[in-house]
Amino acid sequence: MIDAHEVLDGKVDDHQLHYVFVKPQHAELDVVGGSQTGATIVWDGGDRLTFYRRGLSFFKMRAGIHDKTVTSLRGNTLLAGDMGVILSCFAAHRDTLTETDGPDLDGSKTSEIQMAYHGVPCPDDPPADRNVTLDVIDISKTNGLVVERRRYEGGAVVERWDLTGYKIDPNPKPTG
Numbered sequence: 409m410i411d412a413h414e415v416l417d418g419k420v421d422d423h424q425l426h427y428v429f430v431k432p433q434h435a436e437l438d439v440v441g442g443s444q445t446g447a448t449i450v451w452d453g454g455d456r457l458t459f460y461r462r463g464l465s466f467f468k469m470r471a472g473i474h475d476k477t478v479t480s481l482r483g484n485t486l487l488a489g490d491m492g493v494i495l496s497c498f499a500a501h502r503d504t505l506t507e508t509d510g511p512d513l514d515g516s517k518t519s520e521i522q523m524a525y526h527g528v529p530c531p532d533d534p535p536a537d538r539n540v541t542l543d544v545i546d547i548s549k550t551n552g553l554v555v556e557r558r559r560y561e562g563g564a565v566v567e568r569w570d571l572t573g574y575k576i577d578p579n580p581k582p583t584g
Contacts (some may be wrong), residue, residue, distance in 0.1 A: 409440075410489060411570040416452040416536055418562040421481040427489045433488050438462070449478055451486050482567055483534025489569075490543070491554050497530035498523050511556050514572065518546040540566065 410425040423442025429435045433453030439445050451473065452459040459478050460468045471478050471483050480488075487493070498505060510520030516557055523543045533540075542560040547553065559567040 409571070409573050411572070412480070413565070413568040415486075415564070419481060423480075425489075429487075429490055431492075434500075435490075437486050437489070443481075449486050451470045457486060475564050479534070482536040485534070486530065487532060493531060494554070494557070498543075498545070512574075513546055513570075516551075516555065517549045518555060519549060520544060520546050537567075 410427055412421075412423050412425060414421045421443050423444065424440050426438040427436070433451070435451045437449045439447040446462045447459060448462055449457055449459045455473050456470055457473055457478060458470055473487070474483075479485055480560050484517050498521060504524045506522045506524075508520050508522075510518030512518070521544070525540050525543065526579065529537060529540075530543075539560045539561045541562055544556075544558045544560070545554050546556040548555050553571070555571055557567075557569045557571070558565055
C-alpha cells in the first residue's frame with residue numbers, strides 16, 4: 409500500500425494506492441482512497457496503458473502512460489512506484505548522497521538516505537519535480553525495504569509516500 413501526499417501550486421492531493429509491479433513489464437494500480445477512488449490502471453509494457461473504474465471493467469479506456477488523466481497531481485506515472493528505478497537513480501548519484509540513522513517508522517528503525525538535487529533529475533521524473541531540491545528515502549533496518557519517501561522543494565515537503573504491507577515475491581501473479 410502506498411499512502412501518498414502531493415502538493416503542487418497550492419493544491420494538495422492525498423490518496424491511497426494498492427500497487428503491484430511485476431518485472432519486466434506489468435504494473436497495476438488500484439486507487440483505494442482519496443481522489444480517483446475506484447480507478448484501476450494496468451500497464452503491460454510500452455507507452456500505453458488501460459484504465460477503468462472498478463465495477464465498470466467492461467468499459468476500459470486506453471491512454472498514453474504520461475496522459476494527464478492517468479497521472480498524479482505532480483505528474484507521477486504508474487511506473488513511479490518502481491523502487492528499483494528509484495534506488496538505481498540514487499546509486500547513479502552517489503556523490504550527492506548522505507546516509508544517517510533515520511526515524512523509527514511503524515516500530516522499525518530505519519536508515520535514511522538523502523539525495524541533494526543539483527539539476528540532476530531521475531529518469532521519468534515528471535516536469536513538476538524539476539524544482540525538487542532533496543529526495544529522501546527511509547529504509548527499514550529489519551527487512552531492507554523502502555518504507556518512506558519524501559521529496560522537498562526547499563524546506564517544504566511536496567511529496568510523501570508511506571509504503572506499508574508490501575513484499576518482494578519472486579513468483580508474483582498479476583491480479584488483473
